[in-house]
Amino acid sequence: MDKKFENVIKDFPILSQKINDEPLLYLDNAATSQTPNPVLNEMVSFYQSENANVHRGVYTLANEATTAYENVREQVAEFIHAPNAKSIVYTRSTTESLNLVASSFGDLVVHESDEILITIMEHHSNLIPWQQLAKRKHAKLKYVELADDQTLDIADFKRKLTERTKIVAVAQMSNVLGVTNPIKEITRLAHQQHAYVVVDAAQSVAHQSIDVQDLDVDFLAFSGHKMLGPTGIGVLFGKAELLDEMNPVQFGGEMIEAVSRTQAKWQSAPWKFEAGTQNIGGVIGLGAAITYISKLKMTWIEATEHKLLTYLLPQLVQIKGLTIYGPQTVAEHGSIVAFNLANLHPHDVATGLDMLGVEVRAGHHCAQPLMTTLGVESTVRASLSFYNSLADMDRFVYDVKMVKEFFNRES
């Protein structure tokens, strides 16, 4: 690996520990990424010397904390190429961002007999909010199915997109199949039918550059903890004119301009959506994570992860009895590989790998309708990051074979 990698790995001391007396190999980055020291140090320093509640304060420390808090909003806008910081709403997570859009914007634009179009590969956080909205509004929820190669069936999307479609909600990258969906084309087609596009970028934000203006999406959601930041901080990007139309769904301090016994006047967006004391430390951590990624350069991250996947995938497909879900070619596959070993339960495989120090996820990955479509209840999932190495890939393949041999010998 290059010099940059050797320096990067030093920022993640967590990766140097042992698990079950074996060196840790962390391959569950789709669930949450690890947090580098520069991000942690920035958060500690904030709490040690700058902490104060933001907005409303009339003293220096509060003003400085407010400046830091709002500077990160500018940073987030620049990171996803949003037109300005007012289109950036702080939330707790991708899940909260998507629920906000469904319950506030969805309530405004979806009416009886309208249609909401999502894909079968959606995470529950970008599926259930739309299921609930459809039920509330007596609207129709439709699913775009997978093509034969387990990428999104764009022909099916075109068939199911109609003049009744009001919302199209789609993951930019699947947390199971590893595929990246053609968001720009989907948005172009959706806008021709005057539908609004909501993008779940939870998995893509850490692995590819995002330009919301180029994509022309109406909303885009992601979480800090998937991109080297802390948990508890998320982002909702929304086109300013749409955020202005939306009503807040949480009420309290900070989000108001004036309150009487009977009335309340909201702040403008984004502040009207940020009721109560927000996760200020988490915002500082998110800003530090963006700084860290920007220093690494997303092009280096993409190239590093592509190199890992190009090296790993061909070795995995060689393992007899191993089924990989999603496209079989590296070109279509992102840094997430869901697989099963014939006749072995995913939980047994993951437990076996854990005994060898390899941390992967096993389960339905909050994508149960997708599991049903794939014809399985659950899978094993390895998800890579730039702080994994080619040697890690060799070890992972070797350990998968060891686990397979162990359980087959036992049976």
Ligand SMILES: Cc1ncc(COP(=O)(O)O)c(CNc2co[nH]c2=O)c1O
């Ligand atoms: C595509 C996708 N959307 C939304 C979410 C929700 O993100 P959160 O609000 O930050 O929790 C996840 C989390 N995915 C996973 C969390 O753990 N394993 C996963 O695959 C996800 O992968």
